[in-house]
Amino acid sequence: MTSLLPSDTEFRHLVRQFLTANLPADTAERGKRGFRPLASDIRAWSAILHAQGWSVPNWPRKYGGPGWSISRQHIFEIESLRAGAPPPSPQGLYLVGPTIYTFGSEQQKQRFLGPIREGTAFWAQGFSEPDAGSDLGSLRTRAERDGNFYVVNGQKIWTSDAKESEWLFLLVRTRTPHAGEGGISFLLVDLSSPGITIRPIRTIDNATHLNELFLDNLRVPAENLLGEEGKGWSYAKFLLTLERSSSAAVPQCVAGIERLKALVKRASHLASDPLLASRIAELEIDLLAHEISTRRVIAAEEAGRNSATLVSSTLKIRGSELLQRIGALTVETLGTAVLPLYSREAIPHDMLASRPFGQDVPGIMADFIYRRAASIYGGSNEIQRNILAKALLRQ
Amino acid sequence: MIEQLQFEITEEQVLVRDMVRRFLQADYAAAARDGIAWKKMGELSWLGCAVPESAGGFAGGTMTLAVVVQEFGRALIPDPLVPVASQSTTSLVAIGTPRAQGLLDKIATGDLKVMIAHTELGRCDSDREIDTVALRSGEGWVISGNKVAVLGGDQADAFLVTAQNKQDRQPSIFFVPRDARGLRIDSFQTFDDRGAAHVTLTEIALPVGARLATGATAAAALAHGLDHALILSSAEMLGALEVAFELTRNYLNTRRQFGQTIGEFQVLRHRLVDMYIELEQARSMVMLGVSALDSGSAEDRALAAAAVKARVAKAARLVAAQAVQLHGGIGMTEEHAVGPIFKRAIAFDLWLGTGNEHVRRYAALDQDSPSMSRQSATAERADGR
Numbered sequence: 036m037t038s039l040l041p042s043d044t045e046f047r048h049l050v051r052q053f054l055t056a057n058l059p060a061d062t063a064e065r066g067k068r069g070f071r072p073l074a075s076d077i078r079a080w081s082a083i084l085h086a087q088g089w090s091v092p093n094w095p096r097k098y099g100g101p102g103w104s105i106s107r108q109h110i111f112e113i114e115s116l117r118a119g120a121p122p123p124s125p126q127g128l129y130l131v132g133p134t135i136y137t138f139g140s141e142q143q144k145q146r147f148l149g150p151i152r153e154g155t156a157f158w159a160q161g162f163s164e165p166d167a168g169s170d171l172g173s174l175r176t177r178a179e180r181d182g183n184f185y186v187v188n189g190q191k192i193w194t195s196d197a198k199e200s201e202w203l204f205l206l207v208r209t210r211t212p213h214a215g216e217g218g219i220s221f222l223l224v225d226l227s228s229p230g231i232t233i234r235p236i237r238t239i240d241n242a243t244h245l246n247e248l249f250l251d252n253l254r255v256p257a258e259n260l261l262g263e264e265g266k267g268w269s270y271a272k273f274l275l276t277l278e279r280s281s282s283a284a285v286p287q288c289v290a291g292i293e294r295l296k297a298l299v300k301r302a303s304h305l306a307s308d309p310l311l312a313s314r315i316a317e318l319e320i321d322l323l324a325h326e327i328s329t330r331r332v333i334a335a336e337e338a339g340r341n342s343a344t345l346v347s348s349t350l351k352i353r354g355s356e357l358l359q360r361i362g363a364l365t366v367e368t369l370g371t372a373v374l375p376l377y378s379r380e381a382i383p384h385d386m387l388a389s390r391p392f393g394q395d396v397p398g399i400m401a402d403f404i405y406r407r408a409a410s411i412y413g414g415s416n417e418i419q420r421n422i423l424a425k426a427l428l429r430q
Numbered sequence: 431m432i433e434q435l436q437f438e439i440t441e442e443q444v445l446v447r448d449m450v451r452r453f454l455q456a457d458y459a460a461a462a463r464d465g466i467a468w469k470k471m472g473e474l475s476w477l478g479c480a481v482p483e484s485a486g487g488f489a490g491g492t493m494t495l496a497v498v499v500q501e502f503g504r505a506l507i508p509d510p511l512v513p514v515a516s517q518s519t520t521s522l523v524a525i526g527t528p529r530a531q532g533l534l535d536k537i538a539t540g541d542l543k544v545m546i547a548h549t550e551l552g553r554c555d556s557d558r559e560i561d562t563v564a565l566r567s568g569e570g571w572v573i574s575g576n577k578v579a580v581l582g583g584d585q586a587d588a589f590l591v592t593a594q595n596k597q598d599r600q601p602s603i604f605f606v607p608r609d610a611r612g613l614r615i616d617s618f619q620t621f622d623d624r625g626a627a628h629v630t631l632t633e634i635a636l637p638v639g640a641r642l643a644t645g646a647t648a649a650a651a652l653a654h655g656l657d658h659a660l661i662l663s664s665a666e667m668l669g670a671l672e673v674a675f676e677l678t679r680n681y682l683n684t685r686r687q688f689g690q691t692i693g694e695f696q697v698l699r700h701r702l703v704d705m706y707i708e709l710e711q712a713r714s715m716v717m718l719g720v721s722a723l724d725s726g727s728a729e730d731r732a733l734a735a736a737a738v739k740a741r742v743a744k745a746a747r748l749v750a751a752q753a754v755q756l757h758g759g760i761g762m763t764e765e766h767a768v769g770p771i772f773k774r775a776i777a778f779d780l781w782l783g784t785g786n787e788h789v790r791r792y793a794a795l796d797q798d799s800p801s802m803s804r805q806s807a808t809a810e811r812a813d814g815r
Contacts, residue, residue, distance in 0.1 A: 163759070166686075168758050169687050170687035173687075173688075239762055239764055241621070245762075363747075367784050367786065370784065371549070371579035371780050371781065372551070373621070373780065374579050374618075375620065376618070376621045407755075410755055411758050411761075416755075417697055
């Protein structure tokens with residue numbers, strides 16, 4: 036994006052070469068036009084990355100990671116997005132994978148990490164409930180011990196990609212009627228088990244990737260308990276911190292600004308507009324500050340000064356706001372060209388294909404609409420501000 | 431200067447509002463299913479409201495139409511009421527010929543749905559430059575060009591197409607029926623669930639009478655229709671924003687987390703208040719806009735329309751986005767009304783020029799604008815005056 040920052044040219048070049056040689060052209064086209072990737076594209080691409088040893092960039096070497104510094108991980112992500120590569124299924128790679136290698140038993144590591152690394156197992160998240168959203172600690176889904184099993188009953192909501200996933204990580208209450216955060220446990224659940232009903236939810240980006248889950252006498256082997264019974268809340272907090280850090284969304288913001296600038300350059304009436312140039316520059320400067328803030332955190336983490344909880348909330352707030360602002364300016368810039376309804380499979384009108392914005396348009400609107408959720412998911416920005424205020428005021 | 435500012439709707443308009451609300455709640459769905467909703471709107475005399483007293487309409491018609499479209503906005507009705515009953519109607523009134531009057535009669539009864547097809551890709555709606563070309567040919571005209579994103583264009587019976595005369599480079603407005611040879615209509619559904627179309631004209635041959643207006647008359651008619659539609663679409667948006675606000679207020683009073691209603695959290699209370707303030711700014715601007723349409727000059731209308739669009743778009747972005755935010759996940763679903771209202775707010779911003787484009791238009795129109803005086807000074811020097 037900007038020429039101000041050190042760019043690690045050699046590594047960047049290596050990544051670009053790999054992407055050029057290995058990313059399937061049709062997958063790349065979909066990605067560049069802002070279309071949501073197909074599950075089959077993600078699986079195929081994960082397998083290619085795995086063969087290269089690059090499928091779990093954020094994991095330690097010990098668990099198959101490539102041993103990249105965090106800034107190299109960023110470069111890899113930015114270059115991948117720029118090339119149109121499908122982002123990985125995030126729940127396994129960024130959330131439950133690290134939680135399992137941090138808190139799981141040897142047997143669980145053996146069993147679960149490999150399939151995530153190879154792109155053969157997708158994971159879904161079973162945290163929120165209809166009455167436990169921001170107040171996650173009040174969740175009510177129950178698990179009762181029955182011999183070597185937990186029997187689970189309850190309801191979960193906002194579960195992304197449940198239909199495409201093989202596994203589910205689930206927060207349940209194992210000690211009732213204890214209220215609050217004690218008595219919560221963390222289970223790893225095979226989604227093909229009997230007793231799970233998945234109901235898709237249609238969202239305003241014309242998609243059904245979110246789901247409601249109904250759990251009716253679902254039997255989970257006791258060996259699939261993560262860590263200790265009743266300590267699930269601390270694992271969940273660890274996982275939520277990871278989720279917030281990945282919500283800094285620097286690579287997505289960088290790719291978003293680049294796309295906006297490329298679109299503007301292609302249309303002469305926009306390229307010659309000084310006001311638009313100034314608004315893009317303002318966004319780019321805000322993003323620069325955010326990127327440097329993110330790098331500072333990374334540097335502190337790499338030096339072992341861990342302030343993750345506090346800082347991850349800051350990054351999540353600013354990252355989600357920037358994603359939304361970049362999306363809004365892109366949509367505004369494209370004007371009525373983005374009016375057509377998003378269609379995942381097809382581009383609705385070839386008529387505009389030869390015009391300045393060509394076929395890039397429908398995915399951009401769907402992506403923008405979906406990003407309204409960025410300030411809601413992973414703990415709403417209001418909750419993040421509460422976390423920050425509490426820490427700053429030392430309450 | 432606007433002669434008279436209106437701050438209230440009349441008792442009669444309150445009755446209209448209640449009638450529209452009842453119709454939309456009780457009868458609209460069935461009528462739409464049977465394909466007779468539009469005709470019904472004609473029978474209920476909503477489609478002819480914008481015809482002023484001086485042209486055979488009735489007094490207070492603009493505010494009455496604003497009340498009607500506001501209710502349509504509340505219910506997120508997809509029908510193209512503003513494109514037909516505000517924009518096309520106003521342009522035809524401004525043209526004022528017997529031919530135009532004949533079309534107005536059919537629009538009012540719901541027998542003719544006609545949309546203005548003006549905007550071309552890479553141009554904004556208030557652009558006076560037109561790439562579509564009209565060529566005088568024997569006893570008629572031949573027109574070629576492309577028009578994009580005509581709201582309601584999918585269901586248009588005819589279009590009022592703008593084109594530039596090849597010979598004298600003057601703008602003109604042509605009446606082009608849907609079945610004209612060489613007219614291609616690429617219909618599509620918009621992301622906020624309305625119908626629209628791109629329109630391609632390939633050497634369409636039209637009779638000489640198809641040219642409804644040209645030169646200054648055409649430019650003025652087009653500008654009048656645009657300004658009217660900017661203000662009336664803002665009234666439509668206002669209706670949707672009212673609902674977004676009301677739903678959010680109810681949600682804050684009923685949703686419980688952390689052992690209390692979420693409306694007890696100060697940060698959310700203040701957000702709701704910010705939404706309310708924006709909603710009321712939008713309401714004031716719609717009142718201003720209607721007043722400008724009723725008793726302002728063409729310059730007043732243009733300045734007011736730019737201000738109304740700019741300000742209401744800003745309010746819409748805040749109110750709709752925060753309605754989704756305060757609802758959390760449920761606000762992102764199609765099952766709940768606030769998500770579709772958010773999409774409508776974005777679509778509203780994009781139609782007829784974005785709010786920010788109208789901020790610029792306002793600056794360009796404003797006689798006192800510092801940059802404008804510089805420009806006119808330069809222009810005067812260039813003219814040698």
